Amino acid sequence: AQTVTQSQPEMSVQEAETVTLSCTYDTSESDYYLFWYKQPPSRQMILVIRQEAYKQQNATENRFSVNFQKAAKSFSLKISDSQLGDAAMYFCAYSKDSNYQLIWGAGTKLIIKP
């Protein structure tokens, strides 16, 4: 069965610094999708970044980028120039195909220190 593990329940970073959130997953599929979702204190979850496993290039969205290591089954999220608005729960998720349900990690709470 596919699983997603986020080993850091909580992380903190100084404003303007860079932080990396870890995510590992277990699958026997060769093609799949990976996601990072952000849930701020307002609770509304939003998609941060999406990666397709067949693509070698790491996905990037402005200050957010991923380090996708397919062989290691690792999908970490790097946030550069951290801002107070980045404070949130971050969830890593996996899907084995486009119509399959997402498998979610337990989440990492990110605290930004001013």
Added chain:
Amino acid sequence: DVKVTQSSRYLVKRTGEKVFLECVQDMDHENMFWYRQDPGLGLRLIYFSYDVKMKEKGDIPEGYSVSREKKERFSLILESASTNQTSMYLCASSLYGQANSPLHFGNGTRLTVT
């Protein structure tokens, strides 16, 4: 922007009550989902629907049912609420499958069953 509206932000119900959680989306999305979010467990899929009057069980459907009579509305029903159903409930919608298009979430309903 897609808007997913959950009828209640906080709800307190008694054990044995029938509980209705309502969710409405305004972007003509085919797919709608109900998740349960618990600390340390991430998000778990209760039910989803890919069309009007269609429903599929997710990972934890026991104790829940759903109704989708209109495309924009997806209701979660707790037939006889129990204390172990105290949780945060998130509704989401998407245009295509969960991996092909972003999930758009509501703000969540924090349900307490006493």
